[in-house]
Amino acid sequence: MSKFEFPPSIKSRPIYGTLEPRKGPAHLLIADAVGAEAIIEVATPEMMRTAHIIYIPKGTEFSEKLRALNPAQYYEGASYAASVSRIHKVLGDAKMGLQVYLAGTEGMMGQAQLEATNAGIPHSAIQLEHRGSVARRMQCVHCKGITEDVEVDPFVCSHCGLNLFVRDHYSRRIAAYQGVCIDAEDLGNVPPSKGIYE
Amino acid sequence: MTIQFNDETFRDDYSFHNSAWAIKRFPFPFHEDSYMYSVNMEQHRGGPAGSIYEKRFDVDEHYLSEMRDRAMVLADDPLRCQSLPHMTLAGWDLLELIMVSKSEDYPELFELHRDGNTWRWVNKPMGIDDTFTFLDEATLPYGPLEYITRQAQGDWCVLDQRDDNLWMDAGMVTTQADWSLDFDIGMNFFEWHAPVPLAHEKGIFVRALKFLLNIQQGSPARRLNWTMTVTPLLDTSPENYHKWGIQKTTLTPENIGQKQHLRVELQTFFRLPRSNALVFPIRAYLCSFQDLMTMPKWGRRLHRVIRDLPEELATYKGFIANRPMMLDYLSKFDDGLPTSDGIWPEFESEPPLKPSADS
């Protein structure tokens, strides 16, 4: 599947690369949806001997292919929220040198990256590769509520109901982009929503 | 001089006002008839007597009312003051810097008595007389950063310095020009400046950061920044933008002189001793257009600056829609005469406005 080329943006916006196999005593690979393909591409038999794969299918069917890689540990989560306590535990137990590979949507990668850095994993040991949906995880700057998987701009905050436009300003600590009221200066004048990159 | 503190509001009925003294010392930010971003930094080593540059942390007639407004903002939204766990020592550093500076610079208003780690702090205008143990959080009603910045005008960012960068890891931000501490906390210098147009491309932030990383204890620096605000609202936060944004549409040719305010930030930079953090106070001064126009030089110059400001800046600063109305108003105060260099009003030497033919 071809990768989406994100247009150039401001300096707080994350940029993503391509996963590469790295040497390390242990490997944690986390993917959602078609992010599984990036894991399949980066996996080597040697890596898999000490690998833990955490996969959130979101309706895709890569389970069998991932299992066939023969990782030391394999787990499938029903959602990111359902998987996060496990991710937290694995990162907390990690020994020096753990290599972290994240692949899939920005929302999943941002949150997992935050778990990893909070656990003390150095940035240099974390790789990210974007695959699949270009939806964003958005924080409403007004009510602070997070709306997951936002595909259009503007969108309605799932918590307070304001009409928000999608900024490129990104907080790694919140693992979200910022949403700001679009009709504050002209109540009710909300342009029709379109895809974020349209 | 003794300061007469105003009893005024920055919300609802907006009774905020500047005395003649405050207008005269207002930090008009344009030293020439045009404006573009630059690395406009200089040493912060005092300034002319009575000017806003004279003291390390200026206290003026708005002090008590600004502190009341801050308390209201914090009651509504405690996330305006945050400190990441490793920043507590920097908070104590800041508390010390402010207490020492204020008590030395304004002995008639503030007193600090130190006996080992037992400190007594007296803030006469606010009626505070507290004794606490330095470096012991349990002896203060708030953390050290929040305690002292509830008593000091302006916003405060406390930056941790590591990996050749600055990190916004603590702050008290209730009077900001539309940016969110809660969102930006934990970001580095380039990340929190990401939304600013043109300046990255001009290399301004790379050079500015280099300068800041080298600031030494005892050698603070300063710069001015500015924006526009309709009504003297201090809390122009993104958090509340859905409430205040509509005010921008209430300007009319009749009320613009009184309603439209130039908002100038005196930004200073101090190195802190124990934590090696950098503190960045952002002190905002507001002045209505009609008060600014009492200085002929400022009237002439503001018109030219606003007229020629690049569209990107007028958009970023949030007044692109109101610029035509501003220019209609300001042009009446520009008779085309030359202006002198520098920011000072020079009301003695600058010629009075020549009445235009139609007035």
Ligand code: HEM
């Ligand atoms: C370490 C201290 C500093 C802090 C904490 C700081 C913080 C900020 C923040 C939060 C913004 C708003 C960005 C947004 O739109 O979200 C901003 C804007 C800006 N900053 Fe800084 N800044 C610092 C130092 C500097 C320095 C030294 C310069 C020197 C050139 C500078 C130049 C600017 C400019 C040009 C803007 C745009 C302002 C406007 O047009 O109104 N900053 N800064």
